[in-house]
Amino acid sequence: MRRIITAAAVAFVLAYPTVHAIEVKAQVAPALPNSRIEIAYVQPTNRSYQPIYDRLKKRQVLEELQRFLTPLRLSRKLSMKVDQCGATTSPYKSQGPVTICYELIDQIEKIAANVDASLRSSAIAGAFIMVVLHEVSHAVFEIQQVPVWGRMEDAADRLAALVMLQFDEVLALRTIFGTTIFFNASDKTWTGSDFADVSSPEEQRYYNYLCIAYGGAPITFQGLVTPDQNGQQTLPRHRAARCASEYRQVLKAFNLRIMPFVDPNSLVTVRSMQWLLPTDIK
């Protein structure tokens, strides 16, 4: 889509100096990893992905995800892996697994290379988390037989965006920022039967994420509706006016249909922890 929104997106992250100021480690007891989630780092056959494999393993990315998902009481086991897919994505299919492709991480890193150096790690981590949450959302819908109205791919995006907003504002800013950078880099022009795809156009997904973010945290994301010098808003007025109700709608759906599978005590523990500390994502 390559729209001139990067500046606005960067602006709302820079507006929060605390993003780079937090250097304290979490003081609460770490959550236990979710035993119903199995993880695997599959060694890539393509050597160029070896550094990604090494970094993810050393950083224990999947282990952290296991801890993040501790409150989720899945009715069967779910396996998550990073793997070489032969494409950037390997969409979730019934019975799993959730697969994050080295190709996609490579693509995210290449996109982030164009971002200001001080924000690069936030962009990578944010986009990575978006992709993971989107895929996990698919798995949760399928395993728990959640009734989903609307297109499944958009539902997974909306649930991912909702989760991004349930932690501190630094995490919300980082993940939404990474998401916008990722979609903004797409240069695909959709025409004709492209629109038959089950996935939505990147630009549409971009606005969906921004809308949930603004709807859920209008003060944190006020920059999205601040007019630029031409009077244009990153999130146009006609959409921004509906975002609070869009957010409430997803939250209500979550509370009615997913919360019954979430352990409230460990949810409190997970929410009280600090995720994605600057030291973590270096």
Place this chain on the structure above:
Amino acid sequence: MVAPDRHKIIRAYAARSFMKQIRSALRLRKDVMKLHLRFAAFALACAAVSDQPTFAQTSSELNNSLITFSYSPPKSAKYLPMMDRLKSFQILEQLSQFLSPLRLPHRLALEVRECGFVNAQFVTWPGADPAWRIELCYEFIQAIERVGPKQGEQSEFTYEDVVVGSVVGVLLHEGGHAVFNMLNVPVFGREEDAADEMSTFIALQFSKDVALTIVRGYSYLAKKWFAFGAPLYSDEHGTGLQRYYNTLCVAYGADPVLFKDFVDKGDLPKHRAANCASEYEQIKLAFKETVLPFVDQNLMKKVQAKEWLKLTPTQVTALRQQQQKQQQTFSFAACNLSSISGVYLALTVRDVSDPQKWQVHGWFPLPDEGCNYIGTFYGDKLFYFAFSGNNVWSAPDTDRTASKQCVDTVHAFDEAAGDKCKPGQVAVNFRRWVIGPAETGFTLKLHD
């Protein structure tokens, strides 16, 4: 359906405030009476005691005392025949019967009215009575009638199929919004897509004829109207083509035999078709879990057993006459809003007097910083070229939609399009302009 302009709605309601004031004094009494009657199981008598004579209820066994309907007389006389057509087709009676098996927590009004804008909408309006309303604007139906296949036009669908199917599809879409809102249904995806899914899903629960009529009509509308113009990705609605493919996919997923043509003719690409059975199952599960508990099963069976959307020969004739009347013309004005003075305009158009022929006309002078009405032309598109001295407004050579025509560089001219250039003429690229399906005319604005 189309994003409603809230301010317009507010204005429209403000205009009716006087009526509301009168009603408000009676509202309490009416509510008490209605409650009393409901508990006394005399629901059918409700309409008789209503203080609002324009609202009515069906008197058949497919009755839901919480659903009322009204055909509000339009302010513009031009919509009166439309009101009569809708009444004769009993569109609101049919919708209220369609919805009758739903156990709703609030009263729901179905209304056709003149809105002052083109839309159909589900609204909750605390000042209105009932507050939960599905409103279909005469303007919206007029737009649908204009979009329908023209007489003599090659189309796989009949005019009446398109008009009836799309109006009912739109009403069921708004019914979907009403159900989501009133029953507090969890909606994880985008609500506009969800409402489309609800509309198509409901259509598929009846006879094959009903399913075909609504799916054809609604998909036609999505492709011909909603997909008009550049996609607006920031909108809460999907793009027109997304909605078109979604509708085909849900239908094909439900009945791959009945809707086999969609895939055979290539309307629905195979890669999407492969996913449609599971998409339909997803909607079926969502309906079963979130809406079915609110459905009166016995009444639902009666609704399904009834024959719906059947047109009498008289109604078909009335619609065909309507098709004939569809003015395939548009009015056209042009403005010079540029800093350049002395602009002249040439047009390639079809004249109303001879709609089969494309003609090239020139030159129409445009006032500096002003507008001129140029005329009324046939069809849904024209091609234009304008110039002043060395400044031109034309299509680039790369524009495949452009039309190359000859213009006289000095004198006024009137030539058949496609002719070879005569002495004193040069070929230039005319830029194409297509009229929006819901538009009756347009104004071309030339800028620097």
